[in-house]
Amino acid sequence: MAQRAGVSIGTASKALNGRGNLRAETRARVLRAADALGFEPNALARSLLAGRSFTVGLLTADSFGRFSIPVLLGAEDALGEGRVSVFLCDVRGDPEREHRYLRTLLSRRVDGIIVTGRRVDPRPPVSKDLPVPVVYAMTQSEDRQDLSVLPDDEGGGYLAGEHLVAIGRLKIGHITGPERFACSRRRANGAITALAEADLQLAGGEVLFGEWSEGWGREAAASLLEREPATDAIFCGSDQIARGVADHLRETGRRVPDDVALVGFDNWDVMAESCRPPLSTVDPNLTELGRVAARELLAAIEGGSTGGVRTVAANLCVRQSTSALAGPLAGAETSLGLPAG
Amino acid sequence: MAQRAGVSIGTASKALNGRGNLRAETRARVLRAADALGFEPNALARSLLAGRSFTVGLLTADSFGRFSIPVLLGAEDALGEGRVSVFLCDVRGDPEREHRYLRTLLSRRVDGIIVTGRRVDPRPPVSKDLPVPVVYAMTQSEDRQDLSVLPDDEGGGYLAGEHLVAIGRLKIGHITGPERFACSRRRANGAITALAEADLQLAGGEVLFGEWSEGWGREAAASLLEREPATDAIFCGSDQIARGVADHLRETGRRVPDDVALVGFDNWDVMAESCRPPLSTVDPNLTELGRVAARELLAAIEGGSTGGVRTVAANLCVRQSTSALAGPLAGAETSLGLPAG
């Protein structure tokens, strides 16, 4: 032990933590000794005493997918700042597994838990009466008392619609995922609202609900253009769908954005950037969402718990599929919209 | 405390852990009481005493990307089995951050550390003289003593070449990423070996090294077909490149697989499945790689440390881009090759 600096164990503790009144010389001696011995205070013992471990559990409802990852990273980032470590628990949608992980986390005395995972509907609370605060990220608890942090799908849809209106499009269609997904409906509503403010209606007369796939994008684009050949813009509920649409447009001889402008949703880098042309898309700011969830959890741990649903603003990432002016080489992308508060 | 079951604290401990000799009735009483009170033994105290925390750190050299994620999941899976919890540390390629995280992990008394992250070249060891074992996953330490677990890129390339030969192709080209990536070179070598065994040489005469992008795939496909119009198969170093190639082939009127068969690398689901036609591709089994790394770490913790480089076998995932017989509807995918031992 660092007490080989010739001081008592209590004094060493004070020196290391800057507590108590010590002679500067003593303090220096202890620090030097600790450094020389590569001493690291035992966080286990510390936590045991403090009754607080400075760790949190990160639990995925569904498995970690493309959407949970940025959330995860954001949360880890925000927590790491505050010197809080993260336990990773991949539940894989198995309730029994979830229960097991929950017990483990509690036995490790985590200070709080973040539950994440894309869900169609609000999920049952992870457990009632947990001794630590819980925040739901990208998923929502059925219990309205619980704190859930969600992307602002409606706002994102609005941004897309607004943008297409702003660049002068008049026949704007919308192709998206299954209607049973709340996010499909919300994105559609947002877009419809933006159009309505410009006295426009959806080209083709209705939202084309379908699947989250490129294939559906191609198929739906074909049917939309048949129904409404003068369509000059399409907003898609995902970047994948948008890619399918872009392929169909190109293969049927329409130019993007000149003939038809295109906006996607997700700002999924590989998809958006390798689209031809690169895709303008709504970025739901999932990493920021993760950070917000983490900060909310920290606040709850400190006692300032509120509960309810909190939403993180999206922003628009403009690339060439909507910017006729930008030639392929002018392609520095621009970001509009407010970052989340 | 559960001692409200009317027994001493020591007895309770024995009952809960199944140690010592207790009357069945006593044991039952304690368990009932513990259950009623929702008692969870404090892992912090336990670890403090045991000198072993049953936790490990998972440290990303680069940030978590598409490639680290499966590794991460595999590791978490294998460790969770053994009741070992995982601390997530996203280093983001920042050496100072790495150092900070390392100190934190050590202060938390992790039993071991997994370092992961795609790298072009072997990386410097995370630190010499760590008090706990370290395993490198998907990245390699410069120190040959350290244990590194890597995908078998050469074997994967071999599988691809072998498959194309097996379906009767004779003019097989290879388009891949930058030559400075060891994995590009290894995949190429594997394929070349397989061709050589059938007395074939690469169509076009050489490997087309370039970038990991769809754009490069399109470009390189054009140049390969110009140089060698009779090319009847192309093996690509990534699924993204393969998609670009597929697009080019379709747009220049060549049928896949009838005219040109196509094999990718990564088995990146979205890419491979939304390719037209769905892409046969080499699966490097990254999740299994994560599991192997975790098991090696556990072994090292138990004392059975070996060191050196361990490799995880790839396997081939056949879809329609190489199976002329399978119509679009017969598309149940088939997996060949051995899973990693």
Place this chain on the structure above:
DNA sequence: TTGAAAGCGCTAACAT
């Protein structure tokens, strides 16, 4: 200004 001692929750050895 420093040292000694108690105690965080637990387990293992020893005592009863």
Place this chain on the structure above:
DNA sequence: ATGTTAGCGCTTTCAA
């Protein structure tokens, strides 16, 4: 078959 005690490594009184 059960209870008692020491001690894991630390911080925090309190005493010197």
